[in-house]
Amino acid sequence: MITRPSTSRVLEDVVEELSRDIMPIITDPAQQIRLHMLMVVLNDCVNASEREISVMRTEIPEYLAFANDVAKSTGNAEVAAAVAGAQMGDSLVLSDVIRDYENASRAFSTAMDLVMDTVNREFIERGEAILKTRVTNERAILSGSSAVGRSAS
Amino acid sequence: MNIERFQAFLDAVEPDRGATVLSASPLPGGYSRDTVMAEVKWADGSTEKFVLRGDPAEENSVFRSDRAAEWAILQAVKDLPDFRIPTPRYFDATGEYMGCKAIVSEAIDSTSMQKYLDSGPDLDKAREDFVAIMASAHNTSLDSISESIPRPSSWISHIEDVIANYERMLDIIDNCDPVLRYTLKKIRMNMPAEVPMVLVHGDLQPGNFLLSEGTDPYIIDWEFSRIGDPRLDIGYYLQIPMPPHLYHPDPEAFLTSYRALTGLTEEQINPAIAKYFLLLGTSHLMVDIVRGVQDVTEGQHRGVMGTFLMTAYAHFNNLYLDYSLELPYSEVTA
Numbered sequence: 001m002i003t004r005p006s007t008s009r010v011l012e013d014v015v016e017e018l019s020r021d022i023m024p025i026i027t028d029p030a031q032q033i034r035l036h037m038l039m040v041v042l043n044d045c046v047n048a049s050e051r052e053i054s055v056m057r058t059e060i061p062e063y064l065a066f067a068n069d070v071a072k073s074t075g076n077a078e079v080a081a082a083v084a085g086a087q088m089g090d091s092l093v094l095s096d097v098i099r100d101y102e103n104a105s106r107a108f109s110t111a112m113d114l115v116m117d118t119v120n121r122e123f124i125e126r127g128e129a130i131l132k133t134r135v136t137n138e139r140a141i142l143s144g145s146s147a148v149g150r151s152a153s
Numbered sequence: 154m155n156i157e158r159f160q161a162f163l164d165a166v167e168p169d170r171g172a173t174v175l176s177a178s179p180l181p182g183g184y185s186r187d188t189v190m191a192e193v194k195w196a197d198g199s200t201e202k203f204v205l206r207g208d209p210a211e212e213n214s215v216f217r218s219d220r221a222a223e224w225a226i227l228q229a230v231k232d233l234p235d236f237r238i239p240t241p242r243y244f245d246a247t248g249e250y251m252g253c254k255a256i257v258s259e260a261i262d263s264t265s266m267q268k269y270l271d272s273g274p275d276l277d278k279a280r281e282d283f284v285a286i287m288a289s290a291h292n293t294s295l296d297s298i299s300e301s302i303p304r305p306s307s308w309i310s311h312i313e314d315v316i317a318n319y320e321r322m323l324d325i326i327d328n329c330d331p332v333l334r335y336t337l338k339k340i341r342m343n344m345p346a347e348v349p350m351v352l353v354h355g356d357l358q359p360g361n362f363l364l365s366e367g368t369d370p371y372i373i374d375w376e377f378s379r380i381g382d383p384r385l386d387i388g389y390y391l392q393i394p395m396p397p398h399l400y401h402p403d404p405e406a407f408l409t410s411y412r413a414l415t416g417l418t419e420e421q422i423n424p425a426i427a428k429y430f431l432l433l434g435t436s437h438l439m440v441d442i443v444r445g446v447q448d449v450t451e452g453q454h455r456g457v458m459g460t461f462l463m464t465a466y467a468h469f470n471n472l473y474l475d476y477s478l479e480l481p482y483s484e485v486t487a
Contacts, residue, residue, distance in 0.1 A: 030179050037461040044464065063331075102329040109331045116338050119482045128478060131332055135471050142467035 007049040015042045040143060047141040053092060055137045056101040060088045062130050063108035070111035070123055079114055082107035154189045154207050154251050162250035162257075163193065166243050171196025177205070186218075186376065187253070190260060204239065207255035208248075213456035215445035216438065218376040220254035221246060226378045227256065229299040230352070236289040237371045239363070261371055266359035270397050280399040281410055286362055286370050287390075288414035291351040291383040298352060304380050308347045311381050316340055318436035322443045332470045339477035340432055345384070348421050353379050355437070357386040358393045377437060383415065384422055388430025392472055400427075428476045435469060442466050 005013070018039055026032050064083060071080040086103035089096060108130065115123035156177045163172035177191040189205040208220055227241040243257040266286075270279060295304070305311035319337035328334065354361075355377025363371040387408075391400055400407045404424040412422060442462045449459045 028179075034457050037457045040464060041457075041460045102327070105329050105331050109328065109334045112331060112335060113338065116335075116342075116482065124482070127335075131335055131474055132478075135332060135467075135474050138467045139471055142464050 008046045011042050011046045011049065015039050015046070018042075044142050047143075051141060053094060053097050055141070056097050057088070057092075059130075059134060059137070060100055060104040062133070063104040064088065066123075066127060066130060067104075067107040067111035070115055073123070074114060074118075074120075076114055079107070079111045082110040154187060154205050154253065154255055156191075158251050159189075159191055159193075159205065159257075162243070162245055165250060175200070180204075202260035203242065204258050204260045205251070205255050206258070207245075207251055207253040209253070209456070212454050213458075215455050215458040215462055216441045217444075220244075220256060220376075223376045223378070224256055225299075225301055226375045227258075229302050230293070230375070233293055233297055235293045236286065237369050238375070239371055239373060261363050261365055263363035263365040263371065266362035266364055266370070267395055269364055270359055270399075276397055276399065276402070277406075280403070280407055282370075283359060283362070283399045284407060284410040285414065286372065287357055287386060288411060290354055290357070290372060291386070291415055293352045295351070295380065298380075302380060305350065308350055308382065311350060312344070312433070315381070315385070315433045315436060318433075318440050321440050322436075325440070325443050325447050330470070332474050336432060336473040336477040339480040340429070342483045343429060343480045345426055345429060346421050348382060348384065348417055350380055351383045353381040353383060353385050355379065355386070355389070357390055358395075359399070360395065382430075382433075383417075384426060384430040385434040387411070387422065387427050388432070388434030390434075391427060391431045392435055392469070425479070428479065431476055432473060435472075439466075439469050442469070 018035060023032065023035055026035060064086060067079055067083045067086075070076070071083055086100070086107040088100045088104065091097070108127070111123075112127045114120075115127060154177065156174045159177050160172070160174040163170075163174065173194045175192040175194055177189050180188040180190055186206045187209045189207070191203045191205055192200060193203060194200045206220075206223075208214070221244075224241065224244045224246070227238060230236075231238055231241055239258040239261050241256060241258045245251045245253075245255045245257075248254045266279075266283065270276075305314070316337070319333055319340065322333050323330065323337070354372065354375065356374050357372075361372060361374045363373060365371065387400075404427065408422055408424065408427065411417070412419065442465055445455045445459045445462055446466055448455050453459075
Protein backbone atom coordinates (compact mmCIF):
# COMPACT_ATOMS: atom_id res chain seq x y z
CA MET A 1 0.00 0.00 0.00
CA ILE A 2 1.11 3.49 -0.73
CA THR A 3 0.38 5.38 2.46
CA ARG A 4 1.77 8.74 1.50
CA PRO A 5 -0.44 10.61 0.93
CA SER A 6 -3.31 9.08 2.91
CA THR A 7 -6.82 8.97 1.44
CA SER A 8 -7.87 11.91 3.60
CA ARG A 9 -4.91 13.95 2.40
CA VAL A 10 -5.69 13.07 -1.23
CA LEU A 11 -9.24 14.30 -0.77
CA GLU A 12 -8.04 17.49 0.91
CA ASP A 13 -5.80 18.12 -2.06
CA VAL A 14 -8.69 17.59 -4.47
CA VAL A 15 -10.74 20.14 -2.52
CA GLU A 16 -7.85 22.57 -2.69
CA GLU A 17 -7.60 22.15 -6.47
CA LEU A 18 -11.33 22.70 -6.86
CA SER A 19 -11.22 25.74 -4.62
CA ARG A 20 -8.09 27.35 -6.05
CA ASP A 21 -8.30 26.62 -9.77
CA ILE A 22 -11.77 25.39 -10.71
CA MET A 23 -14.12 27.57 -8.66
CA PRO A 24 -12.72 30.90 -9.96
CA ILE A 25 -13.39 30.02 -13.59
CA ILE A 26 -17.02 29.08 -12.96
CA THR A 27 -19.18 32.12 -13.57
CA ASP A 28 -22.67 30.61 -13.27
CA PRO A 29 -23.80 31.21 -9.65
CA ALA A 30 -25.89 28.03 -9.65
CA GLN A 31 -22.88 25.95 -10.66
CA GLN A 32 -20.70 27.74 -8.08
CA ILE A 33 -23.15 26.68 -5.36
CA ARG A 34 -23.15 23.12 -6.70
CA LEU A 35 -19.38 22.97 -6.61
CA HIS A 36 -19.34 24.42 -3.11
CA MET A 37 -21.77 21.69 -2.00
CA LEU A 38 -19.54 19.03 -3.55
CA MET A 39 -16.57 20.44 -1.67
CA VAL A 40 -18.54 20.22 1.58
CA VAL A 41 -19.23 16.56 0.77
CA LEU A 42 -15.55 15.93 0.02
CA ASN A 43 -14.53 17.55 3.29
CA ASP A 44 -16.94 15.21 5.07
CA CYS A 45 -15.25 12.34 3.24
CA VAL A 46 -11.91 13.55 4.57
CA ASN A 47 -13.25 13.21 8.10
CA ALA A 48 -14.92 9.88 7.38
CA SER A 49 -11.88 8.29 5.77
CA GLU A 50 -9.86 9.14 8.85
CA ARG A 51 -12.25 7.89 11.50
CA GLU A 52 -15.43 6.08 10.46
CA ILE A 53 -14.21 2.50 10.96
CA SER A 54 -12.67 3.42 14.29
CA VAL A 55 -15.83 5.22 15.45
CA MET A 56 -18.09 2.31 14.52
CA ARG A 57 -15.78 -0.28 16.08
CA THR A 58 -15.78 1.77 19.28
CA GLU A 59 -19.56 2.20 19.40
CA ILE A 60 -20.53 -1.41 18.54
CA PRO A 61 -19.39 -2.90 21.90
CA GLU A 62 -21.23 -0.11 23.73
CA TYR A 63 -24.48 -0.97 21.94
CA LEU A 64 -24.09 -4.69 22.47
CA ALA A 65 -23.10 -4.35 26.13
CA PHE A 66 -26.12 -2.16 26.77
CA ALA A 67 -28.50 -4.54 25.02
CA ASN A 68 -26.92 -7.55 26.71
CA ASP A 69 -27.29 -5.96 30.15
CA VAL A 70 -30.92 -5.10 29.43
CA ALA A 71 -31.57 -8.67 28.26
CA LYS A 72 -30.00 -10.12 31.40
CA SER A 73 -31.69 -7.67 33.74
CA THR A 74 -35.17 -8.09 32.27
CA GLY A 75 -35.01 -11.60 30.89
CA ASN A 76 -36.58 -10.29 27.72
CA ALA A 77 -36.27 -12.85 24.93
CA GLU A 78 -36.61 -10.37 22.07
CA VAL A 79 -33.69 -8.28 23.30
CA ALA A 80 -31.61 -11.40 23.93
CA ALA A 81 -32.29 -12.59 20.38
CA ALA A 82 -31.33 -9.19 18.98
CA VAL A 83 -28.02 -9.30 20.85
CA ALA A 84 -27.36 -12.87 19.73
CA GLY A 85 -27.83 -11.84 16.12
CA ALA A 86 -25.56 -8.82 16.33
CA GLN A 87 -22.04 -9.75 17.26
CA MET A 88 -18.98 -7.83 16.05
CA GLY A 89 -16.75 -9.74 13.66
CA ASP A 90 -13.00 -9.40 13.21
CA SER A 91 -13.16 -7.95 9.71
CA LEU A 92 -12.09 -4.34 9.27
CA VAL A 93 -13.44 -4.17 5.72
CA LEU A 94 -15.76 -1.16 5.69
CA SER A 95 -18.86 -2.98 4.41
CA ASP A 96 -18.43 -5.64 7.12
CA VAL A 97 -18.06 -3.02 9.83
CA ILE A 98 -21.16 -1.20 8.57
CA ARG A 99 -23.16 -4.45 8.69
CA ASP A 100 -22.02 -5.11 12.27
CA TYR A 101 -22.75 -1.50 13.24
CA GLU A 102 -26.27 -1.60 11.85
CA ASN A 103 -27.03 -4.90 13.55
CA ALA A 104 -25.69 -3.58 16.85
CA SER A 105 -27.74 -0.41 16.39
CA ARG A 106 -30.91 -2.48 15.95
CA ALA A 107 -30.11 -4.52 19.06
CA PHE A 108 -29.56 -1.30 20.97
CA SER A 109 -32.91 0.08 19.77
CA THR A 110 -34.75 -3.09 20.74
CA ALA A 111 -33.32 -2.80 24.24
CA MET A 112 -33.94 0.94 24.42
CA ASP A 113 -37.57 0.48 23.36
CA LEU A 114 -38.05 -1.91 26.27
CA VAL A 115 -36.49 0.30 28.94
CA MET A 116 -38.41 3.33 27.64
CA ASP A 117 -41.70 1.42 27.72
CA THR A 118 -41.08 0.39 31.31
CA VAL A 119 -39.47 3.73 32.28
CA ASN A 120 -36.39 2.01 33.66
CA ARG A 121 -34.53 5.17 34.68
CA GLU A 122 -31.13 3.59 35.18
CA PHE A 123 -31.00 2.01 31.74
CA ILE A 124 -32.63 5.05 30.12
CA GLU A 125 -29.88 7.29 31.43
CA ARG A 126 -27.22 4.95 30.11
CA GLY A 127 -28.94 4.54 26.75
CA GLU A 128 -29.39 8.29 26.31
CA ALA A 129 -25.68 8.82 27.01
CA ILE A 130 -24.89 6.33 24.24
CA LEU A 131 -27.19 8.17 21.83
CA LYS A 132 -25.52 11.48 22.68
CA THR A 133 -22.12 9.98 21.87
CA ARG A 134 -23.45 8.63 18.58
CA VAL A 135 -24.74 12.03 17.51
CA THR A 136 -21.55 13.75 18.62
CA ASN A 137 -19.56 11.35 16.46
CA GLU A 138 -21.91 11.88 13.51
CA ARG A 139 -21.50 15.64 13.77
CA ALA A 140 -17.72 15.33 14.01
CA ILE A 141 -17.62 13.50 10.69
CA LEU A 142 -20.42 15.26 8.86
CA SER A 143 -19.92 18.99 8.98
CA GLY A 144 -23.47 19.69 10.07
CA SER A 145 -26.08 22.13 8.85
CA SER A 146 -24.99 24.49 6.15
CA ALA A 147 -26.85 27.35 4.55
CA VAL A 148 -25.15 26.65 1.23
CA GLY A 149 -27.77 26.65 -1.49
CA ARG A 150 -30.51 28.22 0.62
CA SER A 151 -31.69 31.19 -1.36
CA ALA A 152 -32.22 34.58 0.22
CA SER A 153 -33.53 36.00 -3.03
CA MET B 154 -36.84 25.09 -18.91
CA ASN B 155 -35.16 27.53 -21.30
CA ILE B 156 -35.99 30.29 -23.76
CA GLU B 157 -36.99 27.95 -26.56
CA ARG B 158 -39.22 25.79 -24.38
CA PHE B 159 -40.92 28.76 -22.71
CA GLN B 160 -41.45 30.36 -26.11
CA ALA B 161 -43.14 27.22 -27.42
CA PHE B 162 -45.26 27.06 -24.27
CA LEU B 163 -46.44 30.67 -24.57
CA ASP B 164 -47.14 30.20 -28.27
CA ALA B 165 -49.46 27.37 -27.26
CA VAL B 166 -51.23 28.96 -24.27
CA GLU B 167 -51.32 32.57 -25.51
CA PRO B 168 -51.50 32.15 -29.31
CA ASP B 169 -53.09 35.57 -29.87
CA ARG B 170 -50.72 37.70 -27.77
CA GLY B 171 -47.56 37.38 -29.80
CA ALA B 172 -45.11 36.55 -27.03
CA THR B 173 -41.38 36.90 -27.47
CA VAL B 174 -39.31 35.44 -24.66
CA LEU B 175 -36.40 37.83 -24.19
CA SER B 176 -34.51 35.94 -21.51
CA ALA B 177 -34.75 32.91 -19.24
CA SER B 178 -32.08 32.60 -16.54
CA PRO B 179 -31.84 29.94 -13.84
CA LEU B 180 -31.98 31.27 -10.29
CA PRO B 181 -29.45 29.79 -7.86
CA GLY B 182 -30.52 28.43 -4.52
CA GLY B 183 -33.48 26.42 -3.39
CA TYR B 184 -33.23 22.81 -2.36
CA SER B 185 -36.08 21.32 -4.28
CA ARG B 186 -37.27 22.89 -7.51
CA ASP B 187 -35.56 24.30 -10.59
CA THR B 188 -36.38 27.99 -10.83
CA VAL B 189 -36.00 30.28 -13.83
CA MET B 190 -36.59 34.01 -14.15
CA ALA B 191 -37.91 34.96 -17.59
CA GLU B 192 -38.80 38.18 -19.36
CA VAL B 193 -41.44 38.29 -22.08
CA LYS B 194 -42.39 41.00 -24.57
CA TRP B 195 -45.95 40.87 -25.86
CA ALA B 196 -47.08 42.02 -29.30
CA ASP B 197 -48.69 45.14 -27.80
CA GLY B 198 -45.25 46.28 -26.67
CA SER B 199 -45.70 45.54 -22.97
CA THR B 200 -43.23 43.36 -21.08
CA GLU B 201 -43.68 41.02 -18.14
CA LYS B 202 -41.39 39.03 -15.91
CA PHE B 203 -42.23 35.52 -14.81
CA VAL B 204 -40.88 32.95 -12.39
CA LEU B 205 -40.92 29.37 -13.70
CA ARG B 206 -40.82 26.56 -11.12
CA GLY B 207 -40.26 23.10 -12.51
CA ASP B 208 -39.43 19.63 -11.28
CA PRO B 209 -35.78 18.68 -11.61
CA ALA B 210 -35.03 15.36 -13.25
CA GLU B 211 -35.61 12.55 -10.76
CA GLU B 212 -31.98 11.47 -10.91
CA ASN B 213 -31.00 14.98 -9.79
CA SER B 214 -33.47 15.51 -6.98
CA VAL B 215 -34.06 14.47 -3.41
CA PHE B 216 -37.13 16.37 -2.26
CA ARG B 217 -40.40 15.18 -3.70
CA SER B 218 -43.51 17.28 -4.10
CA ASP B 219 -46.41 17.26 -6.49
CA ARG B 220 -46.55 20.16 -8.92
CA ALA B 221 -50.24 19.53 -9.63
CA ALA B 222 -51.00 19.68 -5.91
CA GLU B 223 -49.02 22.91 -5.64
CA TRP B 224 -50.92 24.37 -8.58
CA ALA B 225 -54.21 23.42 -6.91
CA ILE B 226 -53.11 25.14 -3.69
CA LEU B 227 -52.08 28.25 -5.59
CA GLN B 228 -55.45 28.36 -7.31
CA ALA B 229 -57.17 27.93 -3.95
CA VAL B 230 -55.34 30.76 -2.19
CA LYS B 231 -54.57 33.26 -4.96
CA ASP B 232 -57.59 35.47 -4.31
CA LEU B 233 -57.83 35.19 -0.54
CA PRO B 234 -57.93 38.51 1.31
CA ASP B 235 -55.67 37.36 4.16
CA PHE B 236 -52.33 37.38 2.32
CA ARG B 237 -50.89 37.73 -1.14
CA ILE B 238 -49.14 35.33 -3.46
CA PRO B 239 -47.55 36.08 -6.84
CA THR B 240 -50.35 35.43 -9.32
CA PRO B 241 -50.06 31.93 -10.76
CA ARG B 242 -50.50 32.33 -14.51
CA TYR B 243 -49.85 29.07 -16.32
CA PHE B 244 -49.24 25.40 -15.62
CA ASP B 245 -47.56 22.94 -17.94
CA ALA B 246 -49.23 19.97 -16.29
CA THR B 247 -47.53 17.30 -18.36
CA GLY B 248 -44.17 18.87 -19.09
CA GLU B 249 -44.98 18.65 -22.79
CA TYR B 250 -43.57 22.11 -23.48
CA MET B 251 -41.18 22.89 -20.63
CA GLY B 252 -39.58 19.47 -20.41
CA CYS B 253 -40.93 19.03 -16.87
CA LYS B 254 -44.10 19.89 -14.99
CA ALA B 255 -43.78 23.62 -14.43
CA ILE B 256 -45.71 26.46 -12.82
CA VAL B 257 -45.41 29.96 -14.23
CA SER B 258 -46.15 32.84 -11.87
CA GLU B 259 -45.80 36.57 -12.14
CA ALA B 260 -42.45 37.88 -10.90
CA ILE B 261 -42.71 40.40 -8.10
CA ASP B 262 -40.36 43.36 -7.91
CA SER B 263 -39.41 42.67 -4.34
CA THR B 264 -36.80 41.70 -1.81
CA SER B 265 -37.10 38.66 0.40
CA MET B 266 -37.59 39.14 4.12
CA GLN B 267 -34.35 37.17 4.60
CA LYS B 268 -32.42 39.78 2.61
CA TYR B 269 -34.18 42.51 4.55
CA LEU B 270 -33.10 40.86 7.80
CA ASP B 271 -29.53 40.82 6.53
CA SER B 272 -29.67 44.61 6.27
CA GLY B 273 -29.85 45.03 10.05
CA PRO B 274 -33.42 46.15 10.75
CA ASP B 275 -35.12 46.41 14.17
CA LEU B 276 -35.48 42.68 14.91
CA ASP B 277 -38.32 43.13 17.42
CA LYS B 278 -40.35 44.83 14.72
CA ALA B 279 -39.27 42.22 12.16
CA ARG B 280 -40.37 39.47 14.53
CA GLU B 281 -43.82 41.04 14.84
CA ASP B 282 -44.08 41.34 11.06
CA PHE B 283 -43.00 37.73 10.59
CA VAL B 284 -45.55 36.48 13.13
CA ALA B 285 -48.27 38.59 11.50
CA ILE B 286 -47.56 37.07 8.08
CA MET B 287 -47.52 33.57 9.56
CA ALA B 288 -50.79 34.24 11.36
CA SER B 289 -52.37 35.63 8.19
CA ALA B 290 -51.97 32.24 6.56
CA HIS B 291 -53.08 30.33 9.66
CA ASN B 292 -56.13 32.54 10.22
CA THR B 293 -57.45 31.90 6.71
CA SER B 294 -60.91 30.41 6.96
CA LEU B 295 -60.92 26.88 5.60
CA ASP B 296 -64.40 27.61 4.27
CA SER B 297 -62.77 30.00 1.81
CA ILE B 298 -60.44 27.32 0.47
CA SER B 299 -61.63 25.12 -2.36
CA GLU B 300 -63.01 21.74 -1.38
CA SER B 301 -60.56 20.27 -3.88
CA ILE B 302 -57.79 20.72 -1.30
CA PRO B 303 -57.73 17.54 0.80
CA ARG B 304 -58.91 17.83 4.41
CA PRO B 305 -57.78 15.29 6.99
CA SER B 306 -60.77 13.52 8.49
CA SER B 307 -59.70 14.59 11.98
CA TRP B 308 -56.83 16.28 13.80
CA ILE B 309 -55.70 12.99 15.30
CA SER B 310 -55.61 11.23 11.92
CA HIS B 311 -53.60 14.15 10.55
CA ILE B 312 -51.09 14.10 13.41
CA GLU B 313 -50.79 10.31 13.20
CA ASP B 314 -50.00 10.67 9.50
CA VAL B 315 -47.26 13.21 10.29
CA ILE B 316 -45.83 11.02 13.07
CA ALA B 317 -45.84 8.12 10.62
CA ASN B 318 -43.10 9.97 8.74
CA TYR B 319 -40.72 8.54 11.35
CA GLU B 320 -41.96 5.03 10.59
CA ARG B 321 -41.42 5.78 6.91
CA MET B 322 -37.84 6.91 7.60
CA LEU B 323 -37.10 3.81 9.66
CA ASP B 324 -38.60 1.55 7.00
CA ILE B 325 -36.42 3.15 4.31
CA ILE B 326 -33.20 2.53 6.25
CA ASP B 327 -34.22 -0.85 7.63
CA ASN B 328 -34.54 0.45 11.17
CA CYS B 329 -30.82 1.04 11.70
CA ASP B 330 -30.92 4.54 13.23
CA PRO B 331 -31.52 4.47 17.01
CA VAL B 332 -31.85 8.26 17.19
CA LEU B 333 -34.88 8.28 14.90
CA ARG B 334 -36.41 5.36 16.76
CA TYR B 335 -35.86 7.05 20.12
CA THR B 336 -37.35 10.30 18.78
CA LEU B 337 -40.44 8.48 17.49
CA LYS B 338 -41.01 6.88 20.87
CA LYS B 339 -40.69 10.19 22.73
CA ILE B 340 -43.08 11.83 20.24
CA ARG B 341 -45.69 9.18 20.94
CA MET B 342 -45.27 9.59 24.70
CA ASN B 343 -46.04 13.31 24.46
CA MET B 344 -49.01 13.79 22.17
CA PRO B 345 -49.97 17.48 22.20
CA ALA B 346 -53.36 19.07 22.79
CA GLU B 347 -55.57 19.32 19.74
CA VAL B 348 -55.96 22.63 17.93
CA PRO B 349 -58.14 23.61 14.96
CA MET B 350 -56.60 22.71 11.61
CA VAL B 351 -55.57 25.51 9.28
CA LEU B 352 -53.76 26.20 6.04
CA VAL B 353 -50.18 25.06 6.76
CA HIS B 354 -47.46 26.39 4.45
CA GLY B 355 -44.83 23.73 5.11
CA ASP B 356 -41.75 25.89 4.44
CA LEU B 357 -42.53 29.08 6.33
CA GLN B 358 -39.36 31.16 6.68
CA PRO B 359 -38.24 34.71 5.87
CA GLY B 360 -36.74 33.54 2.57
CA ASN B 361 -40.25 32.72 1.39
CA PHE B 362 -41.75 36.11 2.27
CA LEU B 363 -41.39 38.76 -0.44
CA LEU B 364 -41.51 42.42 0.59
CA SER B 365 -42.64 44.89 -2.04
CA GLU B 366 -43.12 48.64 -1.81
CA GLY B 367 -46.71 49.66 -1.27
CA THR B 368 -48.24 46.21 -0.91
CA ASP B 369 -48.69 43.57 1.74
CA PRO B 370 -45.98 40.88 1.78
CA TYR B 371 -46.22 37.95 -0.59
CA ILE B 372 -45.83 34.33 0.52
CA ILE B 373 -44.16 32.01 -2.00
CA ASP B 374 -43.12 28.34 -2.33
CA TRP B 375 -46.31 26.49 -1.44
CA GLU B 376 -45.12 23.07 -2.57
CA PHE B 377 -45.40 21.49 0.90
CA SER B 378 -48.65 23.20 1.82
CA ARG B 379 -51.55 21.25 3.29
CA ILE B 380 -54.46 21.52 5.69
CA GLY B 381 -53.17 20.61 9.12
CA ASP B 382 -51.85 21.67 12.50
CA PRO B 383 -50.54 25.27 12.46
CA ARG B 384 -47.80 24.43 14.95
CA LEU B 385 -46.04 22.47 12.20
CA ASP B 386 -45.05 25.80 10.63
CA ILE B 387 -43.73 27.15 13.94
CA GLY B 388 -41.74 24.01 14.64
CA TYR B 389 -40.37 24.03 11.12
CA TYR B 390 -39.14 27.60 11.47
CA LEU B 391 -37.19 26.75 14.63
CA GLN B 392 -34.62 24.81 12.59
CA ILE B 393 -34.06 27.37 9.83
CA PRO B 394 -30.31 28.03 9.97
CA MET B 395 -30.07 31.46 8.37
CA PRO B 396 -29.45 34.29 10.83
CA PRO B 397 -30.78 36.49 12.24
CA HIS B 398 -33.40 34.19 13.71
CA LEU B 399 -36.67 35.74 14.80
CA TYR B 400 -37.77 33.05 17.28
CA HIS B 401 -34.77 31.90 19.29
CA PRO B 402 -33.73 35.22 20.87
CA ASP B 403 -37.12 35.54 22.61
CA PRO B 404 -39.47 32.55 22.20
CA GLU B 405 -42.00 33.95 24.69
CA ALA B 406 -42.34 37.23 22.80
CA PHE B 407 -42.73 35.37 19.49
CA LEU B 408 -45.40 33.03 20.84
CA THR B 409 -47.24 35.71 22.82
CA SER B 410 -47.71 37.62 19.59
CA TYR B 411 -48.71 34.47 17.73
CA ARG B 412 -51.28 33.52 20.39
CA ALA B 413 -52.72 37.04 20.37
CA LEU B 414 -53.22 36.91 16.61
CA THR B 415 -54.54 33.35 16.34
CA GLY B 416 -56.41 32.79 19.59
CA LEU B 417 -54.46 29.68 20.52
CA THR B 418 -53.89 29.22 24.25
CA GLU B 419 -50.63 28.91 26.15
CA GLU B 420 -51.44 25.25 26.71
CA GLN B 421 -51.72 24.78 22.95
CA ILE B 422 -48.55 26.62 21.95
CA ASN B 423 -45.64 27.43 24.24
CA PRO B 424 -41.87 27.01 23.85
CA ALA B 425 -41.94 23.34 24.82
CA ILE B 426 -44.75 22.59 22.35
CA ALA B 427 -42.92 24.56 19.65
CA LYS B 428 -39.86 22.35 20.15
CA TYR B 429 -42.07 19.26 19.96
CA PHE B 430 -43.40 20.50 16.65
CA LEU B 431 -39.90 20.89 15.26
CA LEU B 432 -39.81 17.11 15.45
CA LEU B 433 -43.01 16.91 13.40
CA GLY B 434 -42.73 20.01 11.21
CA THR B 435 -39.46 18.86 9.62
CA SER B 436 -40.33 15.19 9.30
CA HIS B 437 -41.65 15.43 5.72
CA LEU B 438 -38.28 16.76 4.60
CA MET B 439 -36.37 14.21 6.63
CA VAL B 440 -38.26 11.39 4.88
CA ASP B 441 -36.97 12.69 1.54
CA ILE B 442 -33.46 13.19 2.92
CA VAL B 443 -33.35 9.66 4.30
CA ARG B 444 -34.74 8.28 1.04
CA GLY B 445 -32.08 10.19 -0.91
CA VAL B 446 -29.33 8.85 1.33
CA GLN B 447 -30.67 5.32 0.92
CA ASP B 448 -30.88 5.74 -2.86
CA VAL B 449 -27.23 6.75 -2.96
CA THR B 450 -26.41 3.77 -0.73
CA GLU B 451 -28.09 1.51 -3.29
CA GLY B 452 -26.09 2.97 -6.17
CA GLN B 453 -28.58 5.46 -7.56
CA HIS B 454 -27.57 9.01 -8.38
CA ARG B 455 -29.58 11.82 -6.79
CA GLY B 456 -27.51 14.77 -7.90
CA VAL B 457 -25.37 16.80 -5.56
CA MET B 458 -28.19 16.94 -3.01
CA GLY B 459 -28.16 13.19 -2.47
CA THR B 460 -24.78 13.36 -0.76
CA PHE B 461 -24.81 16.98 0.38
CA LEU B 462 -27.92 16.39 2.46
CA MET B 463 -26.04 13.87 4.63
CA THR B 464 -24.96 16.95 6.54
CA ALA B 465 -28.62 17.85 7.00
CA TYR B 466 -29.33 14.29 8.18
CA ALA B 467 -26.66 14.64 10.86
CA HIS B 468 -27.94 18.11 11.73
CA PHE B 469 -31.53 16.90 12.15
CA ASN B 470 -30.45 13.84 14.11
CA ASN B 471 -28.67 16.17 16.50
CA LEU B 472 -31.71 18.44 16.83
CA TYR B 473 -34.09 15.52 17.17
CA LEU B 474 -32.06 13.99 19.97
CA ASP B 475 -31.61 17.32 21.76
CA TYR B 476 -35.31 18.12 21.65
CA SER B 477 -36.63 14.64 22.35
CA LEU B 478 -34.30 14.23 25.34
CA GLU B 479 -36.18 17.14 26.92
CA LEU B 480 -39.55 15.39 26.53
CA PRO B 481 -40.80 13.58 29.64
CA TYR B 482 -41.42 9.85 29.88
CA SER B 483 -44.77 8.21 30.22
CA GLU B 484 -45.60 4.56 30.55
CA VAL B 485 -48.32 4.89 27.95
CA THR B 486 -46.93 4.19 24.50
CA ALA B 487 -48.55 3.47 21.19
